[in-house]
Amino acid sequence: MPPKFFPTRGHLLVCQGQNCQARGSALLYKALWNHLERTSLAYYKKGGSVRLTESGCLGACSYGPALCVYRHKGGGLEEGWYAAADFPLAARVAQAVHEEAELPEDRKYGL
């Protein structure tokens, strides 16, 4: 029997590389999970749609904690990359993914 598949609207990754951890990314990851569970945004909750994973270095070591998000949009794949991510910003990114709204612009870099 295959594993249970959970459809999601987007996937957030919080860097747990050394530099980001020195800037609090472990706590950010924990706080974000607590938030996703409490608000039922987590993909495995009824009505939830957001996936969250720890990642290795995302290549923005001097500007961490680094957060990135991937989601399908308009037939393509949208990426959002954030530097100096904190809990309020990460929670807004997760909410935007859940609501299929525009991603927050502040602290976004790259694309």
Ligand code: FES
């Ligand atoms: S350690 Fe987080 S981006 Fe490199």
